[in-house]
Amino acid sequence: MVQKKICLLGAFAVGKTSLVMRYVNSIFGEKYHTTVGVKIDKKQLVSNGQDITLMIWDLAGQDDLTRLRTSYLRGVAGYVIVADGTRPFSLNTAINMHKEAREYTGDVPFIVAINKADLREEQWQVEAEQIKALEDDGAIIVLTSAKTGEGVEETFQLLTQQMLKSELAPLDNTEIK
Amino acid sequence: MSQILSKVFQSMNVAVFDHPDDQTLQLLTEPPIWLGQFCEKELVAGDSVQLVGLFPFLDCFLDEAEEFWDSKISTPHRSGPWVDFTPDGEEIPLEAVALWQDDKKLLIIQDLGEEYYNEVTRLQGYRDGALTQEMLELEIENQTKQIRVREEEIAMKLLSAAGHRDHETAAHVRRIGLYAEVMAKALAWDEASTADIRIAAPMHDIGKIGIPDRVLLKPGKLTEEEFEEMKQHAAIGADMLNGTNIPLLKMASEIAMCHHEKWDGTGYPAGLDGKEIPESARITTIVDVYDALVHKRVYKEASSENAALKVMEQMVGKHFDPDLYAVFIDNLPTIREIKNNYAEPTEA
Numbered sequence: 173m174v175q176k177k178i179c180l181l182g183a184f185a186v187g188k189t190s191l192v193m194r195y196v197n198s199i200f201g202e203k204y205h206t207t208v209g210v211k212i213d214k215k216q217l218v219s220n221g222q223d224i225t226l227m228i229w230d231l232a233g234q235d236d237l238t239r240l241r242t243s244y245l246r247g248v249a250g251y252v253i254v255a256d257g258t259r260p261f262s263l264n265t266a267i268n269m270h271k272e273a274r275e276y277t278g279d280v281p282f283i284v285a286i287n288k289a290d291l292r293e294e295q296w297q298v299e300a301e302q303i304k305a306l307e308d309d310g311a312i313i314v315l316t317s318a319k320t321g322e323g324v325e326e327t328f329q330l331l332t333q334q335m336l337k338s339e340l341a342p343l344d345n346t347e348i349k
Numbered sequence: 350m351s352q353i354l355s356k357v358f359q360s361m362n363v364a365v366f367d368h369p370d371d372q373t374l375q376l377l378t379e380p381p382i383w384l385g386q387f388c389e390k391e392l393v394a395g396d397s398v399q400l401v402g403l404f405p406f407l408d409c410f411l412d413e414a415e416e417f418w419d420s421k422i423s424t425p426h427r428s429g430p431w432v433d434f435t436p437d438g439e440e441i442p443l444e445a446v447a448l449w450q451d452d453k454k455l456l457i458i459q460d461l462g463e464e465y466y467n468e469v470t471r472l473q474g475y476r477d478g479a480l481t482q483e484m485l486e487l488e489i490e491n492q493t494k495q496i497r498v499r500e501e502e503i504a505m506k507l508l509s510a511a512g513h514r515d516h517e518t519a520a521h522v523r524r525i526g527l528y529a530e531v532m533a534k535a536l537a538w539d540e541a542s543t544a545d546i547r548i549a550a551p552m553h554d555i556g557k558i559g560i561p562d563r564v565l566l567k568p569g570k571l572t573e574e575e576f577e578e579m580k581q582h583a584a585i586g587a588d589m590l591n592g593t594n595i596p597l598l599k600m601a602s603e604i605a606m607c608h609h610e611k612w613d614g615t616g617y618p619a620g621l622d623g624k625e626i627p628e629s630a631r632i633t634t635i636v637d638v639y640d641a642l643v644h645k646r647v648y649k650e651a652s653s654e655n656a657a658l659k660v661m662e663q664m665v666g667k668h669f670d671p672d673l674y675a676v677f678i679d680n681l682p683t684i685r686e687i688k689n690n691y692a693e694p695t696e697a
Contacts, residue, residue, distance in 0.1 A: 184476050206473045209430030246409045
């Protein structure tokens with residue numbers, strides 16, 4: 173069975189752990205529990221008829237006290253950048269972390285997950301233009317909600333497809349500017 | 350290993366491995382309880398252990414550790430904490446340390462136990478606080494934006510009321526603000542001042558409210574006395590907007606006072622020249638002339654943009670600040686877009 177290491181990156185409290193919990197265990201908790209260090213989970217899935225095991229590295233969120241330790245990205249086949257759609261600051265952090273990760277990983281596939289999409293009617297702070305600008309720069313964006321499950325399966329499936337595709341062909345040189 | 354050291358390691362929940370070659374990790378200490386929870390067979394000191402399959406985190410860290418051992422630095426190299434789950438689902442926080450000692454590659458793995466949870470509690474408190482602060486800042490930002498929108502609406506309503514006297518349209522005052530905002534952004538003004546000029550620039554002629562109808566609405570050319578009277582609108586406007594500590598009104602007052610000053614010092618009311626004239630007023634002067642030229646007035650037809658720019662070029666260095674005019678030209682596509690999006694009702 174093919175095994176792929178993927179990482180979740182993003183600011184603190186954007187819902188990285190909740191996305192993993194939803195995807196791996198189909199559960200969601202309302203309360204915010206901070207992650208310290210790394211939590212590794214495993215999920216088996218089938219993509220394009222191929223059995224894959226994802227080793228999902230949930231990295232502690234970035235804040236003033238915790239920076240991205242790029243060595244955790246060693247051997248990564250793809251990553252998910254997570255931002256919180258209700259916190260504009262988290263989108264900036266996500267973009268900066270992507271740039272930092274890119275320098276270490278090179279052109280591996282990535283997905284931008286804009287989480288907490290269940291709040292998009294009330295508290296959404298991400299402008300349509302910001303999403304368009306990211307897409308124009310080659311990012312695949314998925315609106316996710318760890319609470320409702322919206323876009324969660326899709327995020328990991330899309331990333332897996334991209335990772336399998338990148339094994340066959342070199343990636344486009346896409347960057348978030 | 351001495352009995353004392355062995356007890357120390359046990360009490361610290363530490364497993365120490367020697368890594369003599371790429372394949373082997375040999376347990377030097379008695380196995381701590383947590384290690385036994387991950388292994389199927391019972392371990393004793395001296396056993397070779399296959400850790401990579403047991404702890405996926407070490408797949409990554411051992412590569413990093415190899416580089417560290419190759420460098421033969423004596424300072425310990427820490428992995429940072431990671432959380433693993435026993436086959437029974439119990440969460441165990443661990444940290445690995447690579448150490449080069451007596452020409453040996455040593456790997457120490459420790460169950461962080463309470464130390465880890467104390468750190469979680471500390472960071473949780475910090476992040477909860479940071480999250481609350483971020484939410485409050487966002488709320489303030491949103492409220493400030495709403496206040497700005499209201500301020501702008503009130504200003505536009507008042508200006509449109511004042512504009513009824515001299516037939517200035519709501520679209521004109523709106524355009525002046527938006528053009529000025531484009532200029533301020535291009536000049537890298539801070540966010541607050543950029544927002545201020547969008548509302549302040551349209552108020553430049555508010556002093557006309559104090560000019561008598563016989564002068565303001567006179568269809569023909571003004572006499573010298575009448576022109577002198579008309580020139581009072583700059584000071585009247587500045588006076589109306591003066592005397593507050595509100596940055597927006599302070600800027601509006603300086604624009605009202607100085608929007609007829611000229612770069613070469615031949616303007617009014619004070620005959621200021623060059624950079625003595627506030628930048629906000631120098632910006633407003635350029636965009637006001639542009640808008641007046643490209644739109645129809647009761648006394649003239651609208652000029653084409655090319656014709657307007659020819660006229661304006663003649664004014665550079667005399668009426669206009671040359672540097673700001675260059676910025677205006679650089680941003681003409683955006684300014685033209687505003688002109689088209691906020692056309693006069695009859696032009697739409």
